[in-house]
Amino acid sequence: MALFGGKTALITGGGRGIGKEIALMLARNGADVAVAARTKKELEKTAKEIERLGRESLVIKTDLAKDKDIKKMYSGFMKKFGKLDMLFNNAGVLFSGEFAKSSLRQADMMIDVNFRGTVRSTHEALKHMKNGGIIINTASVAGLNAYPTLAVYSATKFAVVGFTQAVAQEAQEKGIRVYSVCPGATKTKMFDKVYPGQNAEYTPGEVAEEVLEMIRSKTLKPGSAVVVKHHKKQKK
Ligand SMILES: NC(=O)c1ccc[n+]([C@@H]2O[C@H](COP(=O)([O-])OP(=O)(O)OC[C@H]3O[C@@H](n4cnc5c(N)ncnc54)[C@H](OP(=O)(O)O)[C@@H]3O)[C@@H](O)[C@H]2O)c1
Numbered sequence: 001m002a003l004f005g006g007k008t009a010l011i012t013g014g015g016r017g018i019g020k021e022i023a024l025m026l027a028r029n030g031a032d033v034a035v036a037a038r039t040k041k042e043l044e045k046t047a048k049e050i051e052r053l054g055r056e057s058l059v060i061k062t063d064l065a066k067d068k069d070i071k072k073m074y075s076g077f078m079k080k081f082g083k084l085d086m087l088f089n090n091a092g093v094l095f096s097g098e099f100a101k102s103s104l105r106q107a108d109m110m111i112d113v114n115f116r117g118t119v120r121s122t123h124e125a126l127k128h129m130k131n132g133g134i135i136i137n138t139a140s141v142a143g144l145n146a147y148p149t150l151a152v153y154s155a156t157k158f159a160v161v162g163f164t165q166a167v168a169q170e171a172q173e174k175g176i177r178v179y180s181v182c183p184g185a186t187k188t189k190m191f192d193k194v195y196p197g198q199n200a201e202y203t204p205g206e207v208a209e210e211v212l213e214m215i216r217s218k219t220l221k222p223g224s225a226v227v228v229k230h231h232k233k234q235k236k
Pocket of ligand 1: 017040062063091093094185188
C-alpha cells in the first residue's frame with residue numbers, strides 16, 4: 001500500500017510553485033488530491049499531472065480572500081471525496097517595498113490571503129476532519145525573522161506561525177497534527193517577481209520533500225514551524 005493510499009488532500013495555491021509540487025508529491029505517494037486557486041488553467045495542468053500518476057484529482061477555482069469561495073471550496077471537496085485527511089494552506093501573495101510608501105490595498109491583500117484565508121480555511125477543515133488528519137500551513141523564514149521591505153508579508157507569516165502553534169495544541173486531542181513549514185528563498189513565480197534574475201536557495205520540489213518528511217515524522221512537536229533544509233541534508 002502506498003504511503004498515502006486511501007487518503008484525500010486539499011492544497012490551496014496548488015496551481016504552481018510550491019503548492020503544485022506538494023500536490024504531486026502527495027499523488028506520487030498514493031493520495032487523491034484537490035487543488036484550489038484563482039487561475040483555472042494552472043489548476044487543470046496540475047490536475048492532469050495528478051491523474052497521470054494514477055490518482056483522482058479535483059480543480060476548485062477559489063479566491064482565498066473571499067469567504068464564500070472558501071465555503072464553496074470545502075463543499076466541492078466533500079462532495080467529490082467525502083472526507084478530508086490532509087490540508088495544505090499554501091496559497092500566498094507577496095508585495096515588497098518600503099512600508100511607508102507601500103499600497104495599503106496590497107497590504108490588505110496579503111493579510112486576507114496569507115493569514116485570514118488560512119484562518120478561515122482551517123476553521124472549515126476542522127469541521128470536516130472527523131478521523132484525525134494533518135494540516136500544514138506554508139509560512140516562511142520571514143515568519144520567524146523580520147526583513148525590511150517585507151513588513152506586512154512578514155507580519156502575516158508570523159501570524160500564521162503563531163496561529164499554527166495555538167491551534168495545534170487544541171487539534172492534537174482530535175488526532176489532528178498541525179504544523180507550519182518555513183521555506184527560505186524558493187524558485188517560483190513569486191520569487192522571480194520580487195527578485196528578478198536572482199538565484200533562489202531552494203526548488204519547490206525540495207520544499208515538498210521537507211513537507212513529506214514532516215508528515216512522516218513520528219517526533220515532530222505539535223505546532224512546530226519547520227525551516228526547510230532538505231537539500232542541505234541530502235548534500236551531507
Ligand atoms: N517562493 C518563496 O521564496 C517562498 C518563501 C517562503 C514562503 N513562500 C510561501 O509559499 C507559498 C507558495 O508560494 P510560491 O512561492 O509557490 O508562489 P507562487 O508560485 O506565486 O504560488 C502562489 C499560489 O498561491 C495562489 N494564490 C495567490 N493568491 C490567491 C488567492 N487570492 N486565492 C487563491 N489562491 C491564491 C496562486 O494562484 P492564483 O494566483 O492563480 O490564485 C498560486 O497557486 C506562499 O504562501 C508563499 O508566501 C514562498
